[in-house]
Amino acid sequence: xxxxxxxxxxxxxxxxxxxxxxxxxxxxxxxxxxxxxxxxxxxxxxxxxxxxxxxxxxxxxxxxxxxxxxxxxxxxxxxxxxxxxxxxxxxxxxxxxxxxxxxxxxxxxxxxxxxxxxxxxxxxxxxxxxxxxxxxxxxxxxxxxxxxxxxxxxxxxxxxxxxxxxxxxxxxxxxxxxxxxxxxxxxxxxxxxxxxxxxxxxxxxxxxxxxxxxxxxxxxxxxxxxxxxxxxxxxxxxxxxxxxxxxxxxxxxxxxxxxxxxxxxxxxxxxxxxxxxxxxxxxxxxxxxxxxxxxxxxxxxxxxxxxxxxxxxxxxxxxxxxxxxxxxxxxxxxxxxxxxxxxxxxxxxxxxxxxxxxxxxxxxxxxxxxxxxxxxxxxxxxxxxxxxxxxxxxxxxxxxxxxxxxxxxxxxxxxxxxxxxxxxxxxxxxxxxxxxxxxxxxxxxxxxxxxxxxxxxxxxxxxxxxxxxxxxxxxxxxxxxxxxxxxxxxxxxxxxxxxxxxxxxxxxxxxxxxxxxxxxxxxxxxxxxxxxxxxxxxxxxxxxxxxxxxxxxxxxxxxxxxxxxxxx
Amino acid sequence: xxxxxxxxxxxxxxxxxxxxxxxxxxxxxxxxxxxxxxxxxxxxxxxxxxxxxxxxxxxxxxxxxxxxxxxxxxxxxxxxxxxxxxxxxxxxxxxxxxxxxxxxxxxxxxxxxxxxxxxxxxxxxxxxxxxxxxxxxxxxxxxxxxxxxxxxxxxxxxxxxxxxxxxxxxxxxxxxxxxxxxxxxxxxxxxxxxxxxxxxxxxxxxxxxxxxxxxxxxxxxxxxxxxxxxxxxxxxxxxxx
Numbered sequence: 001x002x003x004x005x006x007x008x009x010x011x012x013x014x015x016x017x018x019x020x021x022x023x024x025x026x027x028x029x030x031x032x033x034x035x036x037x038x039x040x041x042x043x044x045x046x047x048x049x050x051x052x053x054x055x056x057x058x059x060x061x062x063x064x065x066x067x068x069x070x071x072x073x074x075x076x077x078x079x080x081x082x083x084x085x086x087x088x089x090x091x092x093x094x095x096x097x098x099x100x101x102x103x104x105x106x107x108x109x110x111x112x113x114x115x116x117x118x119x120x121x122x123x124x125x126x127x128x129x130x131x132x133x134x135x136x137x138x139x140x141x142x143x144x145x146x147x148x149x150x151x152x153x154x155x156x157x158x159x160x161x162x163x164x165x166x167x168x169x170x171x172x173x174x175x176x177x178x179x180x181x182x183x184x185x186x187x188x189x190x191x192x193x194x195x196x197x198x199x200x201x202x203x204x205x206x207x208x209x210x211x212x213x214x215x216x217x218x219x220x221x222x223x224x225x226x227x228x229x230x231x232x233x234x235x236x237x238x239x240x241x242x243x244x245x246x247x248x249x250x251x252x253x254x255x256x257x258x259x260x261x262x263x264x265x266x267x268x269x270x271x272x273x274x275x276x277x278x279x280x281x282x283x284x285x286x287x288x289x290x291x292x293x294x295x296x297x298x299x300x301x302x303x304x305x306x307x308x309x310x311x312x313x314x315x316x317x318x319x320x321x322x323x324x325x326x327x328x329x330x331x332x333x334x335x336x337x338x339x340x341x342x343x344x345x346x347x348x349x350x351x352x353x354x355x356x357x358x359x360x361x362x363x364x365x366x367x368x369x370x371x372x373x374x375x376x377x378x379x380x381x382x383x384x385x386x387x388x389x390x391x392x393x394x395x396x397x398x399x400x401x402x403x404x405x406x407x408x409x410x411x412x413x414x415x416x417x418x419x420x421x422x423x424x425x426x427x428x429x430x431x432x433x434x435x436x437x438x439x440x441x442x443x444x445x446x447x448x449x450x451x452x453x454x455x456x457x458x459x460x461x462x463x464x465x466x467x468x469x470x471x472x473x474x475x476x477x478x479x480x481x482x483x484x485x486x487x488x489x490x491x492x493x494x495x496x497x498x499x500x501x502x503x504x505x506x507x508x509x510x511x512x513x514x515x516x517x518x519x520x521x522x523x524x525x526x527x528x529x530x531x532x533x534x535x536x537x538x539x540x541x542x543x544x545x546x547x548x549x550x551x552x553x554x555x556x557x558x559x560x561x562x563x564x565x566x567x568x
Numbered sequence: 569x570x571x572x573x574x575x576x577x578x579x580x581x582x583x584x585x586x587x588x589x590x591x592x593x594x595x596x597x598x599x600x601x602x603x604x605x606x607x608x609x610x611x612x613x614x615x616x617x618x619x620x621x622x623x624x625x626x627x628x629x630x631x632x633x634x635x636x637x638x639x640x641x642x643x644x645x646x647x648x649x650x651x652x653x654x655x656x657x658x659x660x661x662x663x664x665x666x667x668x669x670x671x672x673x674x675x676x677x678x679x680x681x682x683x684x685x686x687x688x689x690x691x692x693x694x695x696x697x698x699x700x701x702x703x704x705x706x707x708x709x710x711x712x713x714x715x716x717x718x719x720x721x722x723x724x725x726x727x728x729x730x731x732x733x734x735x736x737x738x739x740x741x742x743x744x745x746x747x748x749x750x751x752x753x754x755x756x757x758x759x760x761x762x763x764x765x766x767x768x769x770x771x772x773x774x775x776x777x778x779x780x781x782x783x784x785x786x787x788x789x790x791x792x793x794x795x796x797x798x799x800x801x802x803x804x805x806x807x808x809x
Binding site: 038039041042043044046047099100102103104105107108109110111112113114115116132133135138139142143146147149150180209210211242243245246320323324327328437439443481482483485486487488489490491 | 582583584601609612613614616617618620622623624625626627628629630631632646668669670672675679683686687688689691695696697698699700701702703704707710711714715717718747750752753
């Protein structure tokens with residue numbers, strides 16, 4: 001066998017979390033490589049718009065802000081499901097990480113005094129969201145990519161992770177498919193950092209990039225890392241009607257107002273104090289309620305109005321939003337309201353790991369949206385996801401660098417076996433002729449998730465979803481390919497990824513069915529109210545190759561802040 | 569949705585089978601609002617699983633899906649099928665880069681040019697404790713150039729890049745100016761020296777094709793002009809000394 005590569009640290013995923021971890025491992029003197037199924041700057045991190053939270057105190061109204069305030073807002077926003085010591089790390093490390101990005105060249109917007117500009121965001125007690133116009137993710141992603149170029153960190157671009165290799169309970173490598181050539185290769189590593197992003201595309205209406213399939217999450221799940229809090233799915237209140245492209249919370253941060261068909265500013269009824277700047281779960285439910293009670297526009301949307309901000313502010317602070325609205329709906333927000341509706345946006349749940357991204361499997365780390373470090377709990381605050389990537393990316397890169405694995409020789413036999421198994425599985429898939437294409441199963445899965453595991457949930461439709469997903473998994477066992485080629489075979493890529501997506505969808509639906517309460521983004525119409533007595537706990541789903549996952553529950557780490565009712 | 573039928577004439581090339589590219593036609597109903605990327609995804613899902621093209625965000629921010637659509641370079645994800653005003657839509661890969669399969673081109677030569685301009689901030693001295701202060705007016709000078717999404721649209725319409733494979737091209741030179749104009753960067757002399765050649769800023773034909781096609785409003789020609797002016801100024805200052 002010749003198809004081997006070895007690195008001390010292998011990072012899977014070239015978004016913000018992965019690149020930040022790679023920079024850290026490089027700083028620690030380790031040989032590190034980054035594998036991405038696309039080119040790194042195509043990663044979904046780059047689509048983030050509104051900003052990144054850090055209590056810098058630059059805003060005139062934010063001078064009394066502190067990292068402790070940031071931690072508290074995060075924990076309250078999580079509906080008390082966040083692990084509190086980890087939310088504290090997130091908030092405490094934020095200023096240093098954000099300033100470091102500035103030092104590396106990130107092009108943050110500025111206040112007149114030259115300092116990094118900050119804007120108000122939902123669920124935050126102070127204006128602490130640092131931004132680069134409304135293209136914050138783009139700027140951060142390109143800056144980190146540039147820093148990787150500077151350090152000459154090697155990239156494996158357009159390589160799809162197909163499985164992780166576990167030996168004696170430790171992660172020792174990975175098998176990946178080179179999309180341009182069809183080559184399968186085994187990668188040995190002392191430590192593997194999974195940073196593959198979210199899995200929003202298990203839903204139909206999603207702000208996520210089409211590539212957000214959760215393939216790396218699914219690989220780690222199948223390798224034995226449990227999934228935590230999968231039932232908590234963030235629906236962003238303002239996605240563009242039709243395409244569901246994100247319309248940043250920064251739009252409301254800058255003063256944008258939501259109106260129904262009656263011209264009513266309806267958020268005054270749902271969150272009397274903070275109105276349009278209530279956290280995302282609350283605004284998303286409000287819009288959904290307006291639409292289902294007949295006060296939405298035909299097709300199911302409401303209006304987001306920023307005309308009163310004026311041309312100058314719109315052009316300087318929200319240029320990307322204006323361009324998106326014009327490109328995709330033909331609406332210029334300077335002249336007309338933007339049509340918006342809620343859509344799947346973020347996966348709070350993900351791979352179980354500790355405050356350094358270490359999963360229960362030695363040698364395997366998880367960071368970014370694919371992980372559940374548990375800083376977002378039941379509802380993530382806007383501006384905290386970009387922050388999570390760089391705070392925990394650094395920590396995981398640092399810790400992973402301390403690990404020394406088995407020697408390459410010892411690993412090679414095991415890696416060769418995994419490689420052969422994967423090759424055989426792909427051959428079998430290509431040889432199969434009597435099933436249906438992945439595209440049919442994928443479409444049905446997305447419809448089930450959108451219709452039955454959405455913003456409002458109840459027992460019967462969740463049970464139907466669970467049943468439908470089990471049937472789809474069964475059908476997937478007989479999936480066939482339209483394309484048997486080697487070079488850029490996206491039919492094969494999509495088919496391989498769909499298997500993992502079905503597993504993630506099933507874990508989401510099953511944990512949602514089980515949790516009989518309302519908390520953050522998880523809203524059960526048949527079980528009103530939060531139920532701390534029974535449900536102040538994390539769900540854990542363990543992979544089962546022969547059927548549905550085994551579910552367990554774990555305590556929430558509560559230190560400083562006792563759960564109280566969440567009011568805005 | 570009232571759907572209307574369109575013919576998509578797509579350039580195909582499979583290196584495992586073909587010696588030459590050829591065209592294949594697909595018929596598809598496109599409802600109001602459907603983009604060319606959505607149409608290609610539908611064709612791939614329902615008619616032909618062998619069709620290859622790149623995509624990621626579908627929101628005009630990732631830079632994956634630039635291609636030639638009815639002879640015009642644009643991102644497939646932001647091009648409305650109905651907006652093209654034609655019943656036959658010809659889709660071809662980006663010019664000026666080698667075709668790997670169907671609509672997928674080899675981006676490596678393009679990224680090598682970006683890397684050649686050392687596209688990372690090179691400040692002087694150690695990092696301060698807080699942020700480096702940047703006056704909002706100075707900030708505005710480099711800002712348009714920071715919005716490049718590396719889609720290679722500009723590269724594909726650049727006559728100089730088509731002629732001379734060694735020419736750095738509009739994207740790399742725009743990236744170069746992004747750092748030259750960044751007041752935090754202290755490597756001006758090294759930077760200008762790096763592009764003071766026919767393969768650098770002097771190779772540009774100044775025809776503004778790149779500015780016209782950029783989906784993000786980046787003006788490479790303008791940045792090239794400003795870099796040339798800086799080089800000339802420095803030469804004058806040297807002579808006068």
